[in-house]
Amino acid sequence: MTATTATAPAAPQSPATSPGIPLAGHLSGPPVPRRTVDWRIRFAALSLIWGFSFLLIKVGTDGYAPLQVTFGRLLSGTAVLAVAMAVRRERPPRSLRTWGHLCVAAFFLNALPFSLFAYAELTIPSTLAGICNATSPLWGMALSVVALSEDRPTRRRVAGLGLGFIGVLTVLGAWQGFSGLDATGTVMALLASLSYPVGWIYVRRTLAGTGSSTLALTGGQLFLGTAQLALVVPAATARPEHFPLSATLAVVALGALGTGLAVLLQYGLVEEVGPTTAQMVTYFIPVIATAAGVGLLGEQLSWNTPVGALVVLLGAALTQSRARIPAGTQPPPHRRDQP
Numbered sequence: 001m002t003a004t005t006a007t008a009p010a011a012p013q014s015p016a017t018s019p020g021i022p023l024a025g026h027l028s029g030p031p032v033p034r035r036t037v038d039w040r041i042r043f044a045a046l047s048l049i050w051g052f053s054f055l056l057i058k059v060g061t062d063g064y065a066p067l068q069v070t071f072g073r074l075l076s077g078t079a080v081l082a083v084a085m086a087v088r089r090e091r092p093p094r095s096l097r098t099w100g101h102l103c104v105a106a107f108f109l110n111a112l113p114f115s116l117f118a119y120a121e122l123t124i125p126s127t128l129a130g131i132c133n134a135t136s137p138l139w140g141m142a143l144s145v146v147a148l149s150e151d152r153p154t155r156r157r158v159a160g161l162g163l164g165f166i167g168v169l170t171v172l173g174a175w176q177g178f179s180g181l182d183a184t185g186t187v188m189a190l191l192a193s194l195s196y197p198v199g200w201i202y203v204r205r206t207l208a209g210t211g212s213s214t215l216a217l218t219g220g221q222l223f224l225g226t227a228q229l230a231l232v233v234p235a236a237t238a239r240p241e242h243f244p245l246s247a248t249l250a251v252v253a254l255g256a257l258g259t260g261l262a263v264l265l266q267y268g269l270v271e272e273v274g275p276t277t278a279q280m281v282t283y284f285i286p287v288i289a290t291a292a293g294v295g296l297l298g299e300q301l302s303w304n305t306p307v308g309a310l311v312v313l314l315g316a317a318l319t320q321s322r323a324r325i326p327a328g329t330q331p332p333p334h335r336r337d338q339p
Contacts, residue, residue, distance in 0.1 A: 039272050046265045047281050051288020053258040054126040054133070055296060056250040057118055063247025065237040066118030069254070071229040073114060076255025077263075078226050081219040084264060092220050093212040101206040102221045103228075108199030110225035116192035123185035125299040130289025131171055131309045132189035134282065134316060138164040140197030141319035147201045160318025167311030170304050218263055279320070283313050 060069040085092075093099060121129050141161055145153050168190075172181060207217065269278040286309050293299040 039269060042265050043269060043278075043281060046262055046269065047284040047288060049257050049262050049265070050281065051130070051285050052292050053254060054117070054121070054130040054289045055292040056254040056258065057129070058121045058126040058293075058297060059250035060247050060254060061118055061121055063244035064240060064251065066122065067115055067229065067233050067237050068240065069118045069251055070111065070114040071226070071233045072248075072251035073255040073259055074110060074222060074226040074229055076252050077259030078219070078222040078255075080256050080260025081215070081222055081263065084260075085215060085219050088215065090213060090216045090219070092216055092223075093210060095210065098207065098210045098212065098217075099220065099224070101202075102217065103224045105199050105203050105207070106221045106223075106225035107228060108195050108202060110222065111228045113192040113195040114225075115229075116188045116195065120185040120188035120192065123182035124189060125293055126297060127290045127293035127299050127301060127305065128171070128181070128186065129189045130286045130293070131305065131312065132186065133193050133289075134286045134309065134312050135164065135168060135190060136193045136196045137282065137316040137319050138168075138312070139194045140200065143197050143201060147205075157319045160315045160320075162315070163318060164312050164315025167308045167313075167315055170308030170311055172308070173302070173304050214267060222259070283317065286313065 057069065060072070064072070084090075093102070117129055117133070120132075138161055141153075141157055172186065210217065212220075266278060266281070269281075290301065290306065290309065294301050
């Protein structure tokens, strides 16, 4: 992220973003300096980081309560962004109104979905959690039709929504009566993926033109998410009697890499290659999450899981597509939040 001025913050429509932090916005600014590491390498690194996040959640919950995993994740991620802000001499937002909106955004984009995924992985495989995360664009398309009047549904996007729904049913094995799946854990994972677009829409409506950079907004958002968990964790969980090494390292990596570094990588990609290319990382996350869960955790995989995941991703891709404008016609007014 850069120290540019926020003119129309809006979260990318992919999850981003999901196991990581959906950006508070992508901004326009001065020309991006040439980077020493090729964008393809950074794209691959981001895909791996977010793809492995579900494995790290599973390992973390083996040693800590779900809320403790979320708190440690947010604390580590906040520390990384605090360092980045200090290096770039960024100042946190000054407006109380902005902080109030960031508090709501932190709940829907961080505290709630991170906690739901952690609770879900107590009873469902990390592979299923990663696939449920891929439904965020589907939820986002459905919600934007209701909440954002400027987002007009097209036949292609509606078809993508229907296709994605079929994919979800395939993953869950609907024809078998959802046998073998923990309903509570699965619903939690799907609600976590729904929470992201709720937060994105809220950000689009409230944080435009704040005068703060994306880095400052996202750093403040993570800080408030950490504060929210700091209030809840002592009352809702027992203090850990020991700190298992593997679980502790998993939580720290989940926050420092998947919640801190990943944000910086994603915004750098948005700056350099644009949001359309950057959001393609969404389609690699469930693939990597599945490979990690099966290969490293020994999770079982039936045929309907990868087939359904592919259908979900195809549906998500269709919901993100835009109609082509015929040559020679006037394009519609541009919105910064759209690819």
